[in-house]
Amino acid sequence: MSWDLQTxxxxxxxxxxxxxxxxxxxVYPSGSRLPSVRDMAQEAAVxxxxMQRALSQLEEAGLLVTHRTSGRSVTEDAQMISQAKRKLAREQIETFLENMGRLGFDHAExxxxxxxxxxxxxx
Amino acid sequence: MSWDLQTxxxxxxxxxxxxxxxxxxxVYPSGSRLPSVRDMAQEAAVxxxxMQRALSQLEEAGLLVTHRTSGRSVTEDAQMISQAKRKLAREQIETFLENMGRLGFDHAExxxxxxxxxxxxxx
DNA sequence: ATTATTGTATTAAGCGCTTAATACAATAAT
DNA sequence: ATTATTGTATTAAGCGCTTAATACAATAAT
Known part of the structure; x- marks a missing residue:
């Protein structure tokens, strides 16, 4: 799983x-523990x-949970995750249709x- | 036609x-003249x-032509434009399918x- | 001929992002 | 008890983007 980052x-x-x-x-299942900030930073060459900045925002969004000295883990609220997944998929479709619309193609096209x-x- | 710009x-x-x-x-047809850099900048609140930076790159890409003191215009090569349009549409579809794939949906889904x-x- | 408009260039300042170095508190691991 | 690991915080530096102010040359408009 590579981290290809644009500039x-x-x-x-x-x-x-x-x-x-x-x-x-x-890839990181519900409830699973993440590598440490330092490890993830190194893996992403960042x-x-x-990395800390990104993770803390994901925590704010409710996807991650922090255990002060024993690292972070993915929320155990599996329902929240699947809901977020459906929402993101829907948004992908909407943006796609919107982009095509701007190019001059309607939904059917x-x-x-x-x-x-x-x-x-x-x- | 609004210019909504993210930060x-x-x-x-x-x-x-x-x-x-x-x-x-x-919106800007092949061969049509664009407003001046200053005007477009003001319209986009930029x-x-x-704006100059953006336009000069579009010129580099071949979509715009510059007439030193009488402004810029869209290339008259209509074929190039339609080709670029097809290419961009294709890329939109590919990115969409790629994004959905990352979420776990295959092409058929x-x-x-x-x-x-x-x-x-x-x- | 004169004026206005065009694209273009330069310089300085502010801002957020990123990195690097370093340190600290809490606690799991030994 | 000691050590290592965890998230977290701070400071300074560099970088690109953006703005602001200003100026110039070329030429269309008058």
Missing amino acids: DRPIYTQLIEQMEIRILSG NPNT ALLLVSGMLEEMKK | DRPIYTQLIEQMEIRILSG NPNT ALLLVSGMLEEMKK
């Missing part, structure tokens, strides 16, 4: 997004402060283009 | 994206230097979710 926007926001995806997709591309990829 | 990433990159969309979707949401929106 065109703040690293800590990218860390937040990627961590969120890992949590929602089950300063510990920057966008759907057609997606299924068309999937057909192509089958071959 | 989470550089303004000039957002200007580039939004200008590109306006060009590809025909410093002229920032993603397509189903889109059509599902469109059904909902009809009601």
Whole structure:
């Protein structure tokens, strides 16, 4: 699981997004413990402060729980996680339709283009 | 046509994206002249230097042409524009499928979710 | 001919992000 | 009891982005 970070926007926001995806997709399952801030920072080739910043915001969002001296873990509220996952998926679809709309494709056309591309990829 | 700019990433990159969309979707048609840098900067509530930076990069990309003292205009190469539009649409679909994939949905599922949401929106 | 408009360039300042270095308190591990 | 590990906090420096102020050359408009 690689951390590919772009330079065109703040690293800590990218860390937040990627961590969120890992949590929602089950890479870090509900209740599981995370590596230490320092370890995760090193793995992502990032300063510990920057990783700390991202993690503390994920805690604020309710996805992570901090145990002062024994590290952090993913929330045990599995329902919250699956709810967040559905919400994020919905948002992905909305942004996609919005983006296509700005290019001049309505919803029906966008759907057609997606299924068309999937057909192509089958071959 | 509003310029809603976020603070989470550089303004000039957002200007580039939004200008590109306006060009590809025909808001600024092929061959049409753009307002001056100063005017566009004021309209977007941005410093002229920032707008200049975005426009000069769009010129580098071949979408804009500069006429030293009589302003800028959109390239007259209509074919290039439509090609860029197709390319951008394709990229939108790919990113969407990629994002859904990271959340744990395969291509078929993603397509189903889109059509599902469109059904909902009809009601 | 004169004026206004065009893109362009330069300099200085402020700001947030990122890194680096360092330190501390709490507590799990030994 | 001692040690190692944990999250956390602070300070200073560098960097790119953004703004502001200003100026210049080229040329369209008058």
